[in-house]
Amino acid sequence: MGPLGHFSLGLVAKPAVPKVPLGILLLATWIFDVLAIAFGLAGIEKGGSAGLPWSHGLFMSVIWSVLAALLTARIYRDHRAGVVVGLFGVQPLGAGLCFPSYPLLQLFLAFVAMELWTSVAI
Numbered sequence: 001m002g003p004l005g006h007f008s009l010g011l012v013a014k015p016a017v018p019k020v021p022l023g024i025l026l027l028a029t030w031i032f033d034v035l036a037i038a039f040g041l042a043g044i045e046k047g048g049s050a051g052l053p054w055s056h057g058l059f060m061s062v063i064w065s066v067l068a069a070l071l072t073a074r075i076y077r078d079h080r081a082g083v084v085v086g087l088f089g090v091q092p093l094g095a096g097l098c099f100p101s102y103p104l105l106q107l108f109l110a111f112v113a114m115e116l117w118t119s120v121a122i
Helices: 003-016 022-029 031-042 058-076 079-098 103-121
Strands: none
Touching: 003 022, 003 079, 003 103, 022 031, 022 058, 022 079, 031 058, 031 079, 058 079
16 A cells, blocks of 8 residues: 555544544554564565565564554553554555555555444444
């Protein structure tokens, strides 16, 4: 998903979690990419054909998402904020694994999923 897709999820989620600043929501949508850059600079991930197992791997994506959810819920004392931020990490996994060659379909599915998540969280 491109930058607009990431940022649009942060903007869509803002009404559901008014306690969380918009900048934090936008950062949460990019957390895997931020981790990939940090791990690359630290020499942990090489990228390329080796992939990005520590930042973008399926298992670690779930771990990072749970950690982000727990941290957000703790900082803002709002379980809804934790759920929404945690779901930012999980949402691209299904679309990316099921439809890797169809970015518009991924974006559509991300919007539908975010709409469902925010309506459930509210």
